[in-house]
Amino acid sequence: MTGHFVLAIDQGTSSTKCVLVDRSGAIVREASAPVPIRYPRPGWVEQDADEILASVLAAAASCMNGFDRGAVTAVGLSTQRESAVVWDRATGRPAGPVLGWQDQRTRAYCDSLRGFAGRIRKISGLPLDPMFSAAKLRWLLDRSPGAVVGTVDSWLMYALTGSHQIEVGNASRTQLLDVRAGTWSPELLDIFGIPSSALPVITPSAGALGVISERGGVLAGLPITAVLGDSHAALYAHGVPGVKVTYGTGSSVMRLGSVDGDAVCLTVAWNDRLAAEGNIRSSGSTVAWLADLLGLSAEQVGQMALNASSDGVHLVPAFGGLAAPWWDDTAVGLISGLTLGTKAPQLARAALESIAHQVTDVIDAMGGADRILADGGASANDLLMRIQADLAGVPVRRARAANLSALGAAFLAGGLTDWSLDYDDFEPGPRDPAARLAWRDAVRRARTPLEGS
Structure with missing residues (x-):
């Protein structure tokens, strides 16, 4: 990082924060933008995918305002995790609400899968629970057949780079990953009834993950070189x-x-x-x-x-x-x-x-x-x-x-x-x-x- 800066985007449940970090690891600039949350029914927690993206672009623009863009060499992304997003395969437009990680609307569906709870736990490392993404993704696909799905990091990577991908740590929170193999589990996909064609490609947490398109405004042309779930990123920082x-x-x-x-x-x-x-x-x-x-x-x-x-x-x-x-x-x-x-x-x-x-x-x-x-x-x-x-x-x-x-x-x-x-x-x-x-x-x-x- 000698002589250069990294822009980090932390997309959380209630807001998106952006920070510019120098080669010593010190924050030299920061900005944030709120993200609305809606509770349409008891136990339902929703957000809007376009509003999440807008908050990212607004926070980034504010953080970068007046700064030498040429001094920024990379972008890192941390995100809320189990929230589920669906968008149209052809247009790239959101095809339904974002179901927040706190959303409980799939409780009855999860109860119907209790006979598979042991296998789900053994393969994914996670207990059968509405908090995780799999049941939410099924709910969204039932209402938007033929669409594609992902978590918030998937949506932002698609919206910013055009690539349908998911970072492996975020993938491990979907309840569809074989947590030890690091690949989508055919058995779990079958249990939840989710076609592999609807899911993103799994990528490592760091590397050449994509270049931001013109849709990214002030971020256009910058490479994204790391993606982490927010909790994972905090552990890494300690x-x-x-x-x-x-x-x-x-x-x-x-x-x-x-x-x-x-x-x-x-x-x-x-x-x-x-x-x-x-x-x-x-x-x-x-x-x-x-x-x-x-x-x-x-x-x-x-x-x-x-x-x-x-x-x-x-x-x-x-x-x-x-x-x-x-x-x-x-x-x-x-x-x-x-x-x-x-x-x-x-x-x-x-x-x-x-x-x-x-x-x-x-x-x-x-x-x-x-x-x-x-x-x-x-x-x-x-x-x-x-x-x-x-x-x-x-x-x-x-x-x-x-x-x-x-x-x-x-x-x-x-x-x-x-x-x-x-x-x-x-x-x-x-x-x-x-x-x-x-x-x-x-x-x-x-x-x-x-x-x-």
Whole structure:
């Protein structure tokens, strides 16, 4: 990267961020653009493929405004992952909505495949769950026969370069990949009824992946040399051993290496590196939900929790069921421990604690951790980081850089091999086993709502 810059595009659930990174790995410019999210029915989460593309172009144009374009040598891309996109084979126009990774409309279809759950898990490394792309892709193809499909990285690569391709790490989140072989599985395609002709070609995470066409505006002519899923990119950016937790709309808990048992997933981190991962559906979105309910901002909710105790209140944010380590689509959102003395501050504290409890559940299922490497928007909350260290019983190291996914994509795209990050450290206090037992009881209640036990 000597003497040159890499542009990294991080296409997330609620916004697209762009950063320009120099040869030392430092961010010299950044910009962002929002992406609308729609909830047309309970459990349905949709976006628009054209709006996602427009946000990429707007953020890139803002980031590059007035900058010497000739100094930019490569583009790296990180994206939201399991969201499913469909477009017309002939025109290249979107043929339906983008089904977001949180979308639950395919729950009944997944239930109809329970007899194949063991095979699906063995081949793909993923539990049968509506979060993953396969059932969503089937839903879209049922309504647009003959169309082509992919994940968000596939759509952006097609829209920007004209090539129908998917990066192997993103492919591993579709539930159609043989995770150990790195190829589409004929058995999984048959189970989900998805023709191979509708799917993109699988590519490595780095290399000469495509050149941006005139449709890319200010990006036209630039080569894309790296593509990663957002969580994978954040893990790459940390660059040191440990369990990485990205605190975003949901949370991703990930470490390199294989995994035993069914509580967490086996996925492709990048290229041929495997990783264990547990996904949490609602983290930052829990605070956003409570803020909306109380008519406050998310920052105000965080401030309200600062000097409060949850006083035995637990908020289990199973708005669309629970993911790792429970994988229970029937779980319901629940607030337990309410008394006449419960006020907004107790709920605010319970919302933050729910994030840290869920992360600790996944880490426990992974066999524990020596430290947590933290990133993502919600990690900026010092109180949450202290709660996390206390509940997990291990130090938390929070990256000071705010755009780890973008940085990871930039480092890989530019071939950077020597970088370091600055961290804020949070040491654990005495662990309170009773707090964890009370949380587990609240989760049990959320998973058995008809019994109310």
